[in-house]
Amino acid sequence: MVAKFDLNDDSVVVIIGTGAGGGVLANELAQKGVKVVALEAGGRYLPDDYINDEWESFGQLAWLDARTTSGDWRVAKDFAGLPAWIVKAVGGTTTHWAGASIRFQEHEWKALTTYGAVEGANLLDWPIDAAEMAPWYALAETKLGVTLTEGRAGLPGSNNYKVFEAGAKKLGYKEVHTGRMAINSSEYDERPACQQTGFCFQGCKWGAKWSAAYTDIPRGEATGNLEVREHAHVARILHDDSGKVTGVEYFDKDGNLHLQKARIVSVAGNSFESPRLLLNSASAMFPNGLANSSDQVGRNYMRHTTGSIYGIFDKPVRMWRGTTMAGIIQDEARHDPSRGFVGGYELETLSLGLPFMAAFLNPGGWGRGFTTALDHYENMAGMWIVGEDMPQATNRVTLSDTKDQWGLPVANVHFDDHPNDVAMRNHAYKQGMAIYDAVGATRSFPTPPYPSTHNLGTNRMSERPEDGVCNKWGQTHDIANLFISDGSQFTTGASENPTLTIVALAIRQADHIAREMAAGNL
């Protein structure tokens, strides 16, 4: 049943990348009878293949092709060649993700209007709002089987959660629960309930956590309308004299270059690769790259204001047992400038295994200050911060002088913290430590952000073409048959983990594309 399309078939929709955005779009279009070729740079791995070992799994799934960094963020110093922790595989980063699935708050769709102009920030309102997104969010929650939505039970609280919850309650926090998670609390959609194995970041071997790799992708393939080509690295998007895109060039795993023709092209390579591809596709007609008349391609890179807090207790916690991130405090997610910053943040439980703990506790750190913390690994509880960061025009992806294995300029990722980001992070550090102190931590400490897992905003949506790269459908302002379908569409980042929103936007975009194709407009 799996489709096979000809390279010269110019009736297909070509989707670049098969993660949260691309993988869902591919299936949704295939379900509607649209023919799709999805090109994925990585290989295909399923639950049996996942490795419950942090570094081995990282070696198996992570995007390790070259990237470069600049800016004052600590990641540029600690992990100069690894600005992001994302996946190169069929299913994209939905293999690694932890499953936290929460909707934007209503005001977050209108950041500029709500917060007002913030100096140094390039804030903008999304061209869509909460009411428009509500039905698409509902479809996304059903698809992902999100707990604590639509009557689905919450996950049971792990040890790490219980410590977090007890501290939160002592501080008077009210919105504290085990999270709205794309992890089954009981059997759902032919996938089992979570077995609390504790390796959500390494790919769920039970399939209890939703991932496009073993849900949307095979279902799309089963329709006979979707062909996924793995180890297919797209190098360039091509266009004709009228300025419409006509296909893409990609390298197969042996390094042979192919040209796949297309009726429509969707870019969904995550927020570094998507703008890089548009920039690498520059031509005589589009010397600054495709869809870049606004000069916004690659700009306004956001990564959420993050950081982690760990507490050490005089008794065991064993945070590694059970789900990695099933626990949330939402009280600080509100917009309340009296705290000294605009926007808000979520606090979510987090646990790392000993190997990653050693790598991320205080990168570059050494000596007894470092090791005495690790000595109490068994008695540690952890949480991390997900806060809205400010889009800045100068935080951007550009083409680097470094070339990848295909000879293509790689992405350079420049990021400087905005003062609002710093103020928010410091507030969150203080609250996080207070939570642990309230339940008797003998030591608590903040740790810096690790390579970015949430990468957003480098091809942002805007009402006016001069403010961004794509319109409210993810369709680029400049080129009608070129779409942006991943997290790079984000106008602003809000304080929520992004994937539910990426998925909701992809479902909505599929509906739009299929309708416009049927109407003969695309």
Added chain:
Amino acid sequence: MSKLERKGLTRRALLGRAVAVGALAIAGTGFIAAPNAAWAMEVSVITPEQMATLMQMARDIYPHDQVADRFYAVAVKVYDDAAAKDLVDAGIAALNAAAQAQGHADYLSIGWEEDRVKVLQAVEGEVFFQTVRAGLVTGLYNQKDVWPIFGYEGESFSQGGYIDRGFDDIDWL
């Protein structure tokens, strides 16, 4: 680990000729061993003294008193390699020079960790130090046999996860 563990006869034989250096025994040419005979290691490219220095460095960078020497030995064994020889030669020479500048004979002969840490601080910006430190992050903490010392249980899929094995067994809150 198996390569290092309990070399039996060889170990016994070489320990007879051992000269204690720091907490380690350098046994003739090409061998380094623990004084209590818990383990021994053969070096082929760098000298036993250099290996002993690397091990002491490793202990001082990531000191865990409950973690035995043999784990640190595994972590720095990679430097016994032709490709690393220049780095090790120059790095240890600089380390010893820094020790001398602080009034010691050399790094290994310094008795107190506090004093060795001061010497390490003098070279912490150097490539050699940074290479050794960064290498230890995985070289030491990614050894599966080290994990139980910290209580970490590793993979649990093969045992059906923690759903019935204490994911929520906290009893002191």
